[in-house]
Amino acid sequence: MTNDKSILISAKKITKVFRAQGSLEGLEVLKSVDLDVYRGEALCIMGNSGAGKSTLLHILSTLDSATIGHVLFAGQDLSKLSQAALSQLRNQKMGFVFQFHHLLNEFTALENVMMPLLIAGESFSNAARSAEKILNDLGLKDRKSHRPSALSGGEAQRVAIARAIVREPQVIFADEPTGNLDQKNGQIVQNVLFDLNRKRGVTLVAVTHDFEFGRRFPRVKTLRDGQWF
Amino acid sequence: MFELWVISRYIFSRRGGFFTPVSVLAVSGMMLGVAALVVVMAVVSGFESTLRNAIVDLVGHVYILKRGAALEPLEEMEPKLKSIAPEIRGLTPFVYVEGILTKDGKVGGVAVQGLDSVAVDQALGVKKRLVEGSFVIEPDAQGVPQAVIGQALKRKFGLKVGDLFSVALPRTSAQSSSGGFKARVARFKVAGVVDLGMHDFDKRYVLTSATSAQNLGGLGKRYSGVRIRISEAGLAQDVSFRLSSELGMGYVVRDWVDSKRNLFEALQIEKVIIFIVVLFITVVACFNIASSLLVTVLRRFGDIGIFKALGMPQWRIMRLFSYQGLALGAVGAFGGVAIGLLVCWLIVSTNIIYVPSEIYNIDHLPVEIRIKDVSWIVAVAMALCWISTLWPAKRGASQAVVEGLKYDER
Numbered sequence: 063m064t065n066d067k068s069i070l071i072s073a074k075k076i077t078k079v080f081r082a083q084g085s086l087e088g089l090e091v092l093k094s095v096d097l098d099v100y101r102g103e104a105l106c107i108m109g110n111s112g113a114g115k116s117t118l119l120h121i122l123s124t125l126d127s128a129t130i131g132h133v134l135f136a137g138q139d140l141s142k143l144s145q146a147a148l149s150q151l152r153n154q155k156m157g158f159v160f161q162f163h164h165l166l167n168e169f170t171a172l173e174n175v176m177m178p179l180l181i182a183g184e185s186f187s188n189a190a191r192s193a194e195k196i197l198n199d200l201g202l203k204d205r206k207s208h209r210p211s212a213l214s215g216g217e218a219q220r221v222a223i224a225r226a227i228v229r230e231p232q233v234i235f236a237d238e239p240t241g242n243l244d245q246k247n248g249q250i251v252q253n254v255l256f257d258l259n260r261k262r263g264v265t266l267v268a269v270t271h272d273f274e275f276g277r278r279f280p281r282v283k284t285l286r287d288g289q290w291f
Numbered sequence: 292m293f294e295l296w297v298i299s300r301y302i303f304s305r306r307g308g309f310f311t312p313v314s315v316l317a318v319s320g321m322m323l324g325v326a327a328l329v330v331v332m333a334v335v336s337g338f339e340s341t342l343r344n345a346i347v348d349l350v351g352h353v354y355i356l357k358r359g360a361a362l363e364p365l366e367e368m369e370p371k372l373k374s375i376a377p378e379i380r381g382l383t384p385f386v387y388v389e390g391i392l393t394k395d396g397k398v399g400g401v402a403v404q405g406l407d408s409v410a411v412d413q414a415l416g417v418k419k420r421l422v423e424g425s426f427v428i429e430p431d432a433q434g435v436p437q438a439v440i441g442q443a444l445k446r447k448f449g450l451k452v453g454d455l456f457s458v459a460l461p462r463t464s465a466q467s468s469s470g471g472f473k474a475r476v477a478r479f480k481v482a483g484v485v486d487l488g489m490h491d492f493d494k495r496y497v498l499t500s501a502t503s504a505q506n507l508g509g510l511g512k513r514y515s516g517v518r519i520r521i522s523e524a525g526l527a528q529d530v531s532f533r534l535s536s537e538l539g540m541g542y543v544v545r546d547w548v549d550s551k552r553n554l555f556e557a558l559q560i561e562k563v564i565i566f567i568v569v570l571f572i573t574v575v576a577c578f579n580i581a582s583s584l585l586v587t588v589l590r591r592f593g594d595i596g597i598f599k600a601l602g603m604p605q606w607r608i609m610r611l612f613s614y615q616g617l618a619l620g621a622v623g624a625f626g627g628v629a630i631g632l633l634v635c636w637l638i639v640s641t642n643i644i645y646v647p648s649e650i651y652n653i654d655h656l657p658v659e660i661r662i663k664d665v666s667w668i669v670a671v672a673m674a675l676c677w678i679s680t681l682w683p684a685k686r687g688a689s690q691a692v693v694e695g696l697k698y699d700e701r
Contacts (some may be wrong), residue, residue: 125600146604153602164597164696168300180293181603225601255672 065200068263070233071099071122077130078117078288091117093288094131097156100232104259104266106279109247113285115269118239122267123156124233126149130241136232141205153182157226159255161238165240167212171221172206178229200254216247234258234264239274250280294611301308301587301615305681312585316574317579318331318623324573324673326634332664334637335436336563337657342554343557345488346547348416348620349404349496351383351518352527355534356543361513365410375537376530378521381413383513386504390460392497394448401444403497405504414520417498419484436503437482441493445484445554455479460507477507477535489653504555516543573672576623581679584616588687595687596695605688612684615679620676635660 076095079088091114099105099122109115120126124135124140125170133140135151136242142189158164165174174192180186200220219239223242226234236255240248252275259266268279276282303310308686317657355372362368365384373379386405391398408428411501412418430436440450449458459474479499487493505511521530528545535544548555591612598608633657638644644656 107696120693125696146606149599149602149604151602152600162696164593164600166594166597168304176599178601180296181598181601181607186296226567241553 067132068101069098070130071097071267072134072215073097073122073128073131074134075120075131076118076121076128076133077112078121078126079129092121092128093131093289095285096291097122097283099265099267101232102257102259102263102265103281104279105268106276107269108271108276109280109285109291110260110271114288115271115285118285119235119237119267123158123233124152124291126160141157153178154229155232155237157229157231157234159226159234159236159239159251161222161241163210163215163222165218165221165225167210170207170209171213171217171224173223174210175224176226178225182229193224193228195230196222200224208273214247214252215243217241218246219251220254223251223258227258227262228281230262231264231286236266236268238270238272239268240270240272248272248275266268294607294614297534298615298618301591302618305474311583311586313583314619315559317583318619318626319574320579321573321574321620321623321672321676322627322630323366323622324569324576325668326630327572327671328569328668329567329628329660329665330560330634330638330658331565331629331634332668333658333660334638334656335558335565336661336664337659338653339558339562340659341488341653342558342656344416344545344550346550347520347524348420349487350547350550350610351649352521352524352548353412353534353544354437354516354529355517355519355538356516356545358541358543361615362364362516363654365517372517372519372534376521376533378523378526378530379519380522381410381520382517383407383410383414384501385414385516385518386501386510387515388457388460388504388508388510390497390507392444392448392456392458394450394456396452397448398445399444400495400619401458401497402495403438403499403504403507405499405501407501413490414518419482420485420487423700424481426485428498428503429483430500430503431480436477436499436506438479438499438503439483439485440481440495440498441487441496442484442495443490444495445481447494450481452483453481456481458507460509462509475507475509477503479503511622518593526575541631570675572673575677577620577672577675578681580616580623580676581683583619584612584680584684585683587615588612588683591687592690592695592698595690596692596698599692599695609681609684612687614679616680617673620673620680624676625671626673628665628669632660 074096075107075201076092077090078092079245081088095118107115107118142149154161160223166225172190172193174196176189179189179192194206200223202217202220202224205213205217215222240251243251256264256278258264364383370384384407388403390401390403392401407429426439427437428439448456455478459475459476459477462473462475479497489495501514503512521527524547528548531544531546538544589594593610638656639658644653646653646656
């Protein structure tokens with residue numbers, strides 16, 4: 063759902079070529095792709111495996127860079143930012159949910175959720191208070207002291223969502239967030255993400271090849287062989 | 292703070308923590324290197340201190356000899372010397388003559404030092420070195436001069452407490468029928484035996500009263516010089532220089548280092564060389580720590596990707612792994628110090644290592660642990676360790692986010 067029509071992220075002529083080490087020939091995964099993401103909208107990028115949807119998501123979210131083309135975030139050209147500035151941008155304004163939960167095994171659910179706040183320089187007590195509130199909101203009150211290995215797949219993914227939103231980001235990038243979950247847990251995760259989009263106005267950019275999940279988005283774009291279909 | 296919190300978890304993790312075989316081996320290597328340095332430095336320092344104490348106890352921190360004329364009475368000299376060097380804590384006059392000891396057909400050169408039995412404690416520490424008999428240097432009831440001798444001298448001549456021996460002093464004489472020499476001979480009774488701490492001293496020195504030495508040397512009431520104790524051995528060169536400048540050409544002023552200057556200078560150079568050579572063990576250990584850290588970094592590729600995705604900048608990730616390497620190094624360095632101190636304690640308490648005194652001047656391996664030496668060892672080991680962690684830490688920090696996340700999915 064689009065709350066206002068201002069552009070948050072704008073990708074211009076994005077081309078991505080992967081080259082094997084020592085090889086001159088490359089694999090062109092994205093071919094001059096344009097995309098505008100509006101503030102507060104929920105956008106789904108769909109496509110078959112190898113279509114380039116995850117690569118595009120990584121480029122939009124500063125986790126990777128384009129071979130050609132550039133991305134503007136809130137009007138700021140990301141190619142002109144230093145690595146430190148990109149790190150700060152990710153920490154302050156972006157949240158990530160991946161197919162695999164990517165939680166840190168040596169830390170409890172609560173500590174994992176505290177991480178973005180601690181990286182930002184928050185005190186341990188403040189970070190713990192904020193993280194605990196979000197875990198409670200997501201129904202994980204009883205799981206906060208558990209390590210990732212002691213959580214179910216759905217719980218781990220919800221902890222990952224809690225970690226993604228604890229800094230109240232402007233946008234959440236979700237890369238196949240339900241890909242590793244059964245139908246029931248998949249539904250729970252989907253509902254959480256859409257609630258965040260609707261109730262908090264967080265922009266949601268998701269990548270999936272799951273039609274059922276994709277159908278719930280107001281705007282869906284499909285990639286095929288590195289180009290919009 | 293955040294980085295320390297993270298590494299505190301990593302350290303006790305089964306995944307690339309402290310207790311993996313690679314880390315344990317690396318830390319053990321560091322411990323051995325540091326322990327070797329601690330022991331070697333303690334032994335060299337101990338050797339240096341043993342020699343210094345032996346010299347200072349026998350000749351004082353500083354000593355003054357008078358050229359030609361007789362030395363002024365001590366009552367006159369003392370205020371003058373103290374005004375030049377307020378560091379002076381005590382003085383004792385002494386007589387020094389060299390002669391030949393004869394006993395049952397055996398002959399050997401000796402140095403006879405005549406001391407004031409009361410004032411001797413103010414400047415010298417020979418009394419505390421007594422190992423047999425008593426420190427009596429005044430003539431006995433029958434008027435026989437008594438002497439305290441070094442223990443090597445005792446062994447060499449087979450002397451016992453109560454034995455008599457003769458010391459002859461060759462003097463040139465025109466009236467002599469034996470080619471211009473006329474011996475002045477005195478008999479001494481062994482009252483005690485001292486361990487002077489250095490074989491050179493032990494085999495040569497005969498300590499007696501100033502009067503007995505003056506009689507032997509035919510010096511009348513003249514003293515050879517004054518032995519001086521000052522507040523700190525390290526100030527001896529400075530005090531000696533000031534006294535020499537102020538007293539002028541009529542006096543010779545020497546400090547304890549002058550007695551064995553070449554040896555002490557060689558020791559200083561040796562200490563530095565030994566430190567550098569043994570340090571190579573620590574350098575090799577640091578390479579092991581670097582490789583152990585590299586293994587940790589490789590195993591943490593996933594975590595690095597996560598931290599980067601969450602917005603942790605590259606330099607902080609580098610710092611994170613650098614701290615982990617330093618923590619390994621700190622365990623190695625402080626563990627090594629503990630092992631080194633234990634070995635030093637064993638050396639001292641068991642006295643198990645025999646040293647031939649004829650060669651090394653001492654008969655046991657001396658040990659002295661100096662805080663300054665240990666601090667240097669720890670500082671250098673930690674600095675080397677920190678340098679060795681930089682490359683693995685940089686390698687980890689510069690890894691692409693997406694690659695790290697892919698690694699975490701395995």
